[in-house]
Amino acid sequence: MTTTDLAxxxxxxxxxxxxxxxxxxxxxxxxxxxxxxxxxxxxVGLGTVHISPSETIAILAHRxxxxxxxxxxxxxxxxxxxLRLPRVLTALIVGLGLSxxxxxxxxxxxxxxxxxxxxxxxxxxxxxxxIGVLIPIQIAWLGLGLVNILAFVGAxxxxxxxxxxxxxxxxxxxxxILLTGYAVGSMLAAGLSLAxxxxxxxxxxxxxxxxxxLAGSDWQSLLIGLPIVITGTVLILARARSLNxxxxxDDTALHLGVDVRRExxxxxxxxxxxxxxxxxxxxxxxxxxxxxxxxxxxxxxxNARVVLPLSAIFGGAFLIIADLGARMAGExxxxxITAVIGAPxxxxxxxxxxxxxxx
Amino acid sequence: xxxxxxxxxIEGLGLRYGxxxxxxxxxxxxxxxxxxCLVGPNGAGKSSLLRCLTGLVDPTSGGVALDxxxxxxxxxxxxxxxxxxxxxxxxxxxSMRVEEVVQLGRIPHENPFTGATDExxxxxxxxxARVGIEELRGRDVRELSMGERQLVLxxxxxxxxxxxxxxxEPTVHLDLRxxxxxxxxxxxxxxxxxxxxxxxxxxxxxxxFFPRLVLLDGGRLVADGAPAEVLSPARIRDVYRVxxxxxxxxx
Numbered sequence: 001m002t003t004t005d006l007a008x009x010x011x012x013x014x015x016x017x018x019x020x021x022x023x024x025x026x027x028x029x030x031x032x033x034x035x036x037x038x039x040x041x042x043x044v045g046l047g048t049v050h051i052s053p054s055e056t057i058a059i060l061a062h063r064x065x066x067x068x069x070x071x072x073x074x075x076x077x078x079x080x081x082x083l084r085l086p087r088v089l090t091a092l093i094v095g096l097g098l099s100x101x102x103x104x105x106x107x108x109x110x111x112x113x114x115x116x117x118x119x120x121x122x123x124x125x126x127x128x129x130x131i132g133v134l135i136p137i138q139i140a141w142l143g144l145g146l147v148n149i150l151a152f153v154g155a156x157x158x159x160x161x162x163x164x165x166x167x168x169x170x171x172x173x174x175x176x177i178l179l180t181g182y183a184v185g186s187m188l189a190a191g192l193s194l195a196x197x198x199x200x201x202x203x204x205x206x207x208x209x210x211x212x213x214l215a216g217s218d219w220q221s222l223l224i225g226l227p228i229v230i231t232g233t234v235l236i237l238a239r240a241r242s243l244n245x246x247x248x249x250d251d252t253a254l255h256l257g258v259d260v261r262r263e264x265x266x267x268x269x270x271x272x273x274x275x276x277x278x279x280x281x282x283x284x285x286x287x288x289x290x291x292x293x294x295x296x297x298x299x300x301x302x303n304a305r306v307v308l309p310l311s312a313i314f315g316g317a318f319l320i321i322a323d324l325g326a327r328m329a330g331e332x333x334x335x336x337i338t339a340v341i342g343a344p345x346x347x348x349x350x351x352x353x354x355x356x357x358x359x
Numbered sequence: 360x361x362x363x364x365x366x367x368x369i370e371g372l373g374l375r376y377g378x379x380x381x382x383x384x385x386x387x388x389x390x391x392x393x394x395x396c397l398v399g400p401n402g403a404g405k406s407s408l409l410r411c412l413t414g415l416v417d418p419t420s421g422g423v424a425l426d427x428x429x430x431x432x433x434x435x436x437x438x439x440x441x442x443x444x445x446x447x448x449x450x451x452x453x454s455m456r457v458e459e460v461v462q463l464g465r466i467p468h469e470n471p472f473t474g475a476t477d478e479x480x481x482x483x484x485x486x487x488a489r490v491g492i493e494e495l496r497g498r499d500v501r502e503l504s505m506g507e508r509q510l511v512l513x514x515x516x517x518x519x520x521x522x523x524x525x526x527x528e529p530t531v532h533l534d535l536r537x538x539x540x541x542x543x544x545x546x547x548x549x550x551x552x553x554x555x556x557x558x559x560x561x562x563x564x565x566x567x568f569f570p571r572l573v574l575l576d577g578g579r580l581v582a583d584g585a586p587a588e589v590l591s592p593a594r595i596r597d598v599y600r601v602x603x604x605x606x607x608x609x610x
Contacts, residue, residue, distance in 0.1 A: 110452040238471055245466045247453070252446045254415055256519070257439030257467035302453040303462075305474045 021299055025306045028299065032313035036092070039320040043088035044080055047327060051076050060085075082219075090217035090225070090281055091323040091334075092316040095288050097229040097278040099315025102289030103296075103307050104236055104271035107243040108264060109174050115290040116275040119181035119268075120158035123188035125279040128154020129209045130195035133202050147209065148221060148280045155276035158188055163268065173250070174264075212285035212335030214323050225281045232274035233312060239267055240305040247302060285335045287342025288319055295345065364392040364554030365441055365523035367412065371421030374407055374578075381407045383578045385421070389556065391522075394549040396565045397558045398589075399575035400599055405558045408575065409527055412556075414438045425523075439467035443521030445512050447528045451500065457511050458496040461486055464518035486518035489551075490544060506537025513544055524548055526557040530564070542568040562590055562606050574598060 021028045045056040055072050059080045062070065070077075101116035109118070117123075128150035135146060159181075166180035196206055236243075245258035253260050275289075292315040293307060300306050319334070322341065326334040367389040374382040382404045389395055397405045410416045412423055414430055423430040425441055433441075443464070451460075464486070465479040487493045492510050500508060509529060516524050526545070530538040542564060545555050559565040565572060566586035574582040574589050576598045582589040592603035 106452070110450070112452055240474070241466055241469050241471050244463060247451065247455075248446070248449050248463060251415065252444070252449060254435070255413060255439060255442070255444040255446075256463065257436035259435055297453060301459050302455055303459065 022301060025300045025310065029310055029313060032310060032317065036313055036317040036320075039317045039324075040088055040092070043091065043320045043324045044084045046324060047079075047084065049076075049079055051080060056080060086219045086222050087214050087217040087323070088320055090222050091214050091319045093222065093226050093229050094214070094278045094282045094285065095292075095319025095322075096233065096312045096316040097274040098285065098289035098319075099292040099311040100233045100236055100308060101271040101275040101278070102315075103293040103304065103311050104243065104267055105289075106293055107246060107304055108267055108271070109178055110247065110249070111174075111178065112294065113290075114178075115286075116271065116278070117284070117286075117289070119162050119177065119272070120185035120188060121155040121272060121275045121279065122284050123185045123192060124158025124161075125151040125155035125276065126206075126210055126284060127188050127192045127195065128152070128157075129283070130192055130199070130206045133205045133209070134195060134199055151209070151283075152276045152280035154188075155279055156272060158184060159268070159272040163265075208333065209283040211333035212283035212338075213326075213333045214282050214319075215331060217281070221281055225277045228277040229274050232270045232277070233308075236267065236270050236274070237305075237308050239263060239270075240303075240308055243267065243304040243308075244302075283335070285319070285338055287338045287346065288315055288322075291342040291345050292318055363522065363552050364549075365521070366391045366426050367523065367554070367556075368424040368427070369408075369412070369421070370424075372408075372411060372418050372423065373420035374404075374411060374416065375419040381578050382411070382418070385580050387573060387580060387583070389554060391426075392549060392552050392554055393571060394545065394555045394569055395557075395571045395573060396569035397556070397573050397575060398560070398562060398565050399581075402577075403575040404578040405575055406527055407578075409444075409525055409556075409558065413442055413444055413525060436467050439519070439521075441521055442523045442525060443516035443519040445509075445516045445524065445526040445529055447526075447531055449512065455500055456496070457492065457498050457500055457503070457514075458483060458487065460500055460511055461496075461514045461518050464515035464520075467519065482518050482520060486514045489517055489547070490514040504537070505532045506534070506540060509533060509537070509541055510544065513541065517548070521553075523554040523556065526555075528558055528560065530559065530561065538564060562595075566590060 041053050041056050041060075044060070045051045045053055051059075055076060059072060059077050063081060098116050102114070105114040105116055105118055106112055108114075129147045131154075132145070132147035132150035162177060162181045162184045165184065166177040196203055199206055242253075242258050242263035245253040245256045246260065246264070248256070250260050278285075293311045296307050296310045296314060300310060319338070322337040323334045325337045326332045329337075367387075369385055369387040372382055372385040373380065385408065397408065399405055407416070411418045412430075414433070414435065417431065425433065425438075430438070461483050462475065462479070465475060465482060468479060468482075469475055484493075487496055490510050490513050492507065492514055495503065495507060495511070500511060503511065513526075513529070524545070529541050533541065538561070545557065546568060549555050557569070569586065571584065572582075572586050572589040573580060574594065581598065582594060590606065595601065595603040595606055
């Protein structure tokens with residue numbers, strides 16, 4: 001009997017299309033790119049003014065410099081290029097960034113319940129945004145509003161504080177970082193509550209930020225956020241090996257040649273940077289960074305080298321579609337849509353997979 | 360396999376945590392291809408010695424040399440290619456299959472950008488075959504028995520390709536049959552030419568499976584040699600403070 005026969009005999013439930021995808025994740029990646037392309041075209045074409053898929057593709061191709069005779073109304077092109085395209089691409093970048101950061105935090109903390117916001121970035125960003133709303137002067141820098149800038153700074157400041165307080169450079173464990181993250185997050189949340197209490201008529205603006213929305217997307221902020229998210233993602237991807245090693249815990253990772261302290265600091269920094277860029281573009285959008293990595297891992301297994309790029313592709317597509325849903329439902333905050341889709345999926349996963357076990 | 364095991368020279372090794380001397384003046388030379396077992400009561404310093412030897416902690420005095428080269432001059436990734444450590448257990452945060460766990464042993468060899476190569480896949484297949492768990496490759500590790508899981512971790516260490524295999528209590532939680540299975544596996548690894556260093560609590564099994572035992576007590580090396588020599592009734596009484604009749608194979 002050959003090994004394959006034995007493997008079949010011992011694993012009778014491992015056949016079917018999901019198993020085929022697990023063996024060939026590239027196929028899933030190509031399928032993901034196709035879904036992403038369809039999502040982009042649908043996201044740009046659908047709305048109060050419908051633009052047909054062929055026209056949408058023609059306008060996009062034209063903009064990319066691929067010929068195409070101009071047969072469409074100028075108004076269609078304006079809608080596509082100045083309104084919808086930046087919004088769809090922002091959704092792509094935010095969904096991609098949150099998913100990649102989610103994979104990284106879950107791996108680093110060795111905790112399947114981790115998400116990009118777990119170490120206080122959410123509260124830090126929210127407090128920063130609230131302060132931005134409350135400051136009565138209007139400052140704009142490179143086309144970014146004060147709210148975006150302070151949200152970005154707040155997210156990074158929160159994680160830096162957590163890392164310092166937990167003594168992340170020393171012998172501290174990820175558990176102590178996790179607990180410190182919770183403490184710092186609670187403190188910042190108290191600050192946020194105070195800001196909201198004092199905000200009066202500006203409460204709604206803060207509230208909108210907390211719910212997460214892509215309605216305010218424009219080219220300028222996208223062009224600042226995009227390089228941060230993409231660079232961070234590429235650098236995380238280049239460290240997939242370390243992320244895999246850290247799955248086994250600190251000592252075993254060290255025995256596998258992973259410089260645990262350094263790699264952890266670098267990965268934590270990169271994932272935080274990506275998260276900060278995402279929240280400053282779109283506010284606090286939940287569940288994307290939690291659920292997308294889990295679903296991908298469920299299909300292809302936990303190898304970060306495979307999970308990271310697939311989460312990036314599907315995370316981007318998922319948020320474009322969720323945002324399209326939000327727009328079709330009359331500009332609901334997209335965070336509501338992602339939670340409505342994400343929470344049931346997450347509960348289902350929790351029921352199927354208990355959170356960790358001994359080997 | 361023609362590869363030779365790693366030679367280890369430990370000289371004057373001391374380790375101090377705060378005010379406590381965990382290891383004192385250890386001299387130990389392990390030849391290439393030897394199979395050696397560290398024994399001794401809890402707190403004797405066995406695990407600390409392994410940690411010094413694998414570069415996890417820096418000794419306070421003295422040093423370790425691998426094939427004549429000082430350990431502190433060797434990079435961590437290079438140590439990882441020379442020494443495979445079998446963890447006594449691992450907490451996995453996510454569901455993983457046997458071959459995925461064994462694949463993690465290839466981390467020190469993988470190219471950070473391209474990932475696993477054909478050579479890595481061959482090493483994983485060879486390790487699964489050497490440990491005799493090919494048929495488990497597609498199974499989820501949590502479906503396995505404790506004994507099978509331990510073999511998976513041994514396979515991971517074999518895939519790692521170290522010329523020294525280090526095991527800290529590899530048979531803890533295992534029933535007798537699986538203990539024997541894991542320990543027989545270790546003799547096969549020395550047959551392959553690898554150096555094997557283990558920590559065991561079960562003295563009769565240690566005496567049976569290892570030609571050379573090293574007994575530690577209170578951070579000192581108190582005996583080194585053939586099992587019958589090292590585990591004399593007098594020493595069992597002195598070091599373990601039990602009646603030697605509790606170790607029937609030696610009495």
